[in-house]
């Protein structure tokens with residue numbers, strides 16, 4: 001299949017970035033047969049990242065597979081906020097880790113971190129375990145921090161937790177690629193979208209070391225309520241916003257004494 005033919009097929013199927021997608025597909029396929037198979041899946045509506053098995057995130061590749069939440073580019077903002085606080089030997093918890101993209105990106109930026117990741121979905125954990133193996137990290141199945149090693153309590157320099165934060169009523173309004181291909185549990189954050197964030201804020205003081213920081217992505221309009229939840233848990237809250245990526249992150253710093 002020629003490149004112009006491929007672009008034409010993708011565009012006809014409604015792919016907005018047909019040229020870019022054609023390049024990703026061509027460079028990911030090992031043979032013409034595999035390319036045809038990938039194009040057929042993409043044209044049928046599978047997310048590009050699930051079709052090729054990877055997504056570019058924070059300057060590196062992260063493996064993703066069917067059923068696993070595709071890391072969003074805006075979430076690299078959270079990584080950029082957390083990385084400068086870390087140095088070799090520090091411990092990072094990646095809660096609701098999905099593919100493990102956040103822990104992996106931090107470990108790539110700051111070699112020598114110990115990354116413990118956790119997710120409730122075994123498919124996501126298997127994917128995260130594969131990604132994190134490259135940086136010596138681990139991933140376990142469990143509700144938030146429940147399955148993490150108890151010995152890690154009180155030692156985390158940073159907790160990153162990109163929890164599901166879409167209000168239940170808004171899930172139906174998400175783009176079809178998410179609605180049809182990402183399990184509802186990866187996005188649905190309850191009535192106001194903050195159910196999981198409140199639970200993470202409540203557990204964070206148990207796992208952070210003094211001065212350690214929790215980072216969680218929210219939508220801009222959720223930020224005041226998210227900051228209240230973080231403050232209510234005894235952490236010092238701050239809201240960070242990146243206009244260009246439309247990314248908002250709430251952080252909570254554990255007291256130093």
Ligand SMILES: C[S@@+](CC[C@H](N)C(=O)[O-])C[C@H]1O[C@@H](n2cnc3c(N)ncnc32)[C@H](O)[C@@H]1O
Pocket residue numbers: 069070071072075095096097098099100101102118119120121124142143144161162163164165185186187196
């Ligand atoms: C929005 S996705 C984020 C994934 C990843 N951190 C990222 O940014 O690409 C949220 C993840 O939370 C997981 N999750 C939902 N409820 C959970 C819970 N109670 N405990 C642990 N993980 C949960 C989902 O399986 C999903 O992988």
